Amino acid sequence: MKTQQVAIDSLVQVNNEICLHLSLTSIPMVGPGQYFQVCDAEDDLLLPGVLHVCRVEGNSVLLCGETHKYWLPGTELHLRGPKGNGFHLPPLAKRVALTTLDRSSLNPLMPVANLALQMGAEVTLLTNRPLTDLPAEIEVLALDELETVKGWADYLAAVSTCENLPALQRKMQVSSGNKPLVEVLIDTPMICAESSACGACAVQTRKGWRLACKDGPVFKLDDLALEEGAHG
Amino acid sequence: MDEWSSELGINSPWMNAAGFGGFLPQNDVSVSKPMGAFVTNPISAQPRSPARDRAVKPYAGGFLLHTGYPSAGLKRVLQEYAPKWRRLPLPVWVHLLAEEGRELQLMLRTLEGVENVEAIELGLPPGLDEKEQANLIASARGELPLFICLSLGDLRPTVLEKLPGLGASGLVISAPRGIMMKGRKAIHGRLYGPALHPQLLSALRDLRGYSLPVLAGCGIFSVEQGEAALDCGAAAVQVDGWCWKF
Numbered sequence: 001m002k003t004q005q006v007a008i009d010s011l012v013q014v015n016n017e018i019c020l021h022l023s024l025t026s027i028p029m030v031g032p033g034q035y036f037q038v039c040d041a042e043d044d045l046l047l048p049g050v051l052h053v054c055r056v057e058g059n060s061v062l063l064c065g066e067t068h069k070y071w072l073p074g075t076e077l078h079l080r081g082p083k084g085n086g087f088h089l090p091p092l093a094k095r096v097a098l099t100t101l102d103r104s105s106l107n108p109l110m111p112v113a114n115l116a117l118q119m120g121a122e123v124t125l126l127t128n129r130p131l132t133d134l135p136a137e138i139e140v141l142a143l144d145e146l147e148t149v150k151g152w153a154d155y156l157a158a159v160s161t162c163e164n165l166p167a168l169q170r171k172m173q174v175s176s177g178n179k180p181l182v183e184v185l186i187d188t189p190m191i192c193a194e195s196s197a198c199g200a201c202a203v204q205t206r207k208g209w210r211l212a213c214k215d216g217p218v219f220k221l222d223d224l225a226l227e228e229g230a231h232g
Numbered sequence: 233m234d235e236w237s238s239e240l241g242i243n244s245p246w247m248n249a250a251g252f253g254g255f256l257p258q259n260d261v262s263v264s265k266p267m268g269a270f271v272t273n274p275i276s277a278q279p280r281s282p283a284r285d286r287a288v289k290p291y292a293g294g295f296l297l298h299t300g301y302p303s304a305g306l307k308r309v310l311q312e313y314a315p316k317w318r319r320l321p322l323p324v325w326v327h328l329l330a331e332e333g334r335e336l337q338l339m340l341r342t343l344e345g346v347e348n349v350e351a352i353e354l355g356l357p358p359g360l361d362e363k364e365q366a367n368l369i370a371s372a373r374g375e376l377p378l379f380i381c382l383s384l385g386d387l388r389p390t391v392l393e394k395l396p397g398l399g400a401s402g403l404v405i406s407a408p409r410g411i412m413m414k415g416r417k418a419i420h421g422r423l424y425g426p427a428l429h430p431q432l433l434s435a436l437r438d439l440r441g442y443s444l445p446v447l448a449g450c451g452i453f454s455v456e457q458g459e460a461a462l463d464c465g466a467a468a469v470q471v472d473g474w475c476w477k478f
Contacts, residue, residue, distance in 0.1 A: 080478060195475075198252070199300065200286055
């Protein structure tokens with residue numbers, strides 16, 4: 001996997017989160033939901049962090065995620081990626097919903113929103129947070145309306161921690177009829193990024209345990225299972 | 233290279249710690265030293281699921297990590313990796329997790345027939361008393377050299393003095409256990425990081441003259457720290473979280 005060494009151009013606040021603006025020599029093809037592994041060149045961090053793409057413009061990229069307070073413009077970073085499996089926005093989706101359950105950053109979902117808007121889909125965000133950097137075309141509904149998504153959306157892209165998955169699964173349960181395809185980016189530390197299969201990012205699926213760093217971090221909600229097999 | 237390295241059967245005193253290299257060596261680890269052996273992730277006899285309360289919690293100078301050492305089980309690991317281990321240019325040390333002696337003996341007999349597996353590391357489960365530890369170690373006696381992992385902070389003289397008689401070939405000082413709080417919930421795990429380095433050196437100094445080779449298996453986050461551990465008497469050093477830097 002290619003590693004790029006790159007300096008931070010600037011820090012940008014987007015949707016209440018500090019993001020890194022970087023100019024890359026080459027912008028790899030990055031699918032929504034894929035991630036980059038990052039280390040700082042000065043060895044200030046003991047563990048690699050995970051950054052998600054928020055926006056790509058020309059050869060510059062805006063990354064969000066595990067940024068650090070001592071990262072400033074000019075700080076050299078080592079970047080590896082893109083890695084993992086991202087979102088699969090259905091090409092014919094007309095009504096796309098987004099949510100983070102207000103527990104995670106919204107910014108990893110912005111590439112999904114932008115792609116959906118480019119496809120001519122309507123995009124709705126379910127949140128109670130005040131957000132100031134959303135495209136005007138995105139409709140905002142209160143998070144309490146999340147269950148109604150089952151009745152009108154073709155596709156729901158979500159970000160969730162493992163702890164909040166059962167709540168999302170309950171809200172998306174339907175007894176009969178069609179339901180939207182729901183994909184979830186699992187918000188979990190991915191420290192070894194599959195190099196040693198450390199298991200810190202393990203996710204239980206209906207087909208057994210999987211690693212978010214390798215098999216995700218985006219999974220179909222229907223493929224995820226409650227953690228009944230875990231020990232300790 | 234000191235007297236121990238040749239006894240350990242390694243060409244370099246540098247290796248990875250169990251749990252930080254996967255099941256095959258990585259090409260792009262940050263450690264600039266040639267590796268003397270490759271240590272596998274911990275392997276149990278049966279498939280082992282991740283811990284329910286797995287966690288990564290950084291703190292100043294280190295981090296707590298709790299994964300539960302998930303494992304596909306020895307049979308599946310060998311199916312996938314034994315053919316690849318055979319072709320590696322460095323020896324493989326298999327790290328085993330076992331709760332009881334019979335299970336451990338079966339794993340050892342299987343591994344004795346696997347080409348290029350040159351040593352066994354045994355991680356002791358938490359909560360065993362000294363007698364239970366001794367019984368488990370004694371049951372691991374076999375054809376392959378046996379290295380016993382004891383946590384920094386858990387190096388009791390009463391245990392150490394028994395190891396040679398129980399068939400151990402060496403001691404690995406592994407990462408200590410600790411607790412951090414998440415709100416009011418206690419998170420248990422192993423502690424890693426350069427903050428352990430001074431304690432590691434102190435333990436190595438205390439173990440000078442010990443009858444078995446001692447491997448420094450925690451608190452190494454730079455070449456300088458590794459060399460300091462070797463200077464303080466370590467026969468070899470095992471690198472943990474530093475493996476993941478790039």
